[in-house]
Amino acid sequence: MRFKTTALLASLLAALGLAQAASAQEKVLNLYTARHYQTDEALYANFTRLTGIKVNRIEGKEDELFERIRREGPASPADVFLTVDAARLQVADDAGLFAPVKSKAIESRIPAQFRDPEGGWAGYSYRARVIAYNRDKVKPEEVSRYADLAGPRFKGRLCVRSGGHVYNRTLVAGMIHNDGEDKAEAWARGIVANLARDPKGGDTDQIYAVAAGECDVAISNHYYYARLMASDKASDREAVRKVGIVFPDQKGHGAHINISGGGMLKHAPNKESAVKFLEYLASDEAQAYFADGNNEWPVVPSVKLGNPQLQAMGKFKVDRVPAGTLARSTPKAQRIIDRAGWK
């Protein structure tokens, strides 16, 4: 028995040696990414330019990629999984998909709020959930808090995407953390009561609906608005002229933010490339790509912003609840959303 184990181990080591020899010829990184932003291309190309490591990218929907990694198990070629939303990262971590990465470069550059304390995953950029309002019909002071959107003033005037979408689910998770479950549920019920139409479309559609007069207020991630600000389309510029945004709760907990991030997979065949890649994502250069490419804020505080849209939006108070804490409240948040009937 013992001999068999040793023999098996020896053949495994030999196979590993072969794999290493192959990777010495051509270093690769197999990246599974659910980030749906075309501008990420430049981010990966720059990594290859700097390190010589070729990036094989598999794109897919968040949940599909998660299932795929799980199904592939130890045979998975995936080295790094990138996705958006803290809860998704935590779910992947809880399922045992990630291997902890101990890296001084990552720990010293990315604030603890944006990382798993055990090193399973880290956020590399963040986005704020903002309130969009019709400049002619609503004063920004009327929507200075998320709570305002659930008040009687906005009955029949609100547009928002589905409650089950992670952007909204994680927003409710933040409210559970800050105000407790009862208040979070009352808020979700207020949102449903105020809807101008059944939830449909993505965040940009909600902004367009405000511009078109279908509703007066909406909820959106900030970068969708930033994209309209930078758009060459006359209709997008017109939408920005009609619609303003507010970073909510500046006198309270601060605007809700979520992260986009990732981690190294437990069965990653190219662990060295994976760590290099994750460290690269925390570098000044890559951080600037997040800002310039998708109008997201870099998590590394010292990175200088060259993005005119983000600069125009200015500084704001960020809700400091740790991403991991948010993630743990999302199942509760989903139950609240279901009870409130926020489809």
Ligand code: FE
């Ligand atoms: Fe998005």
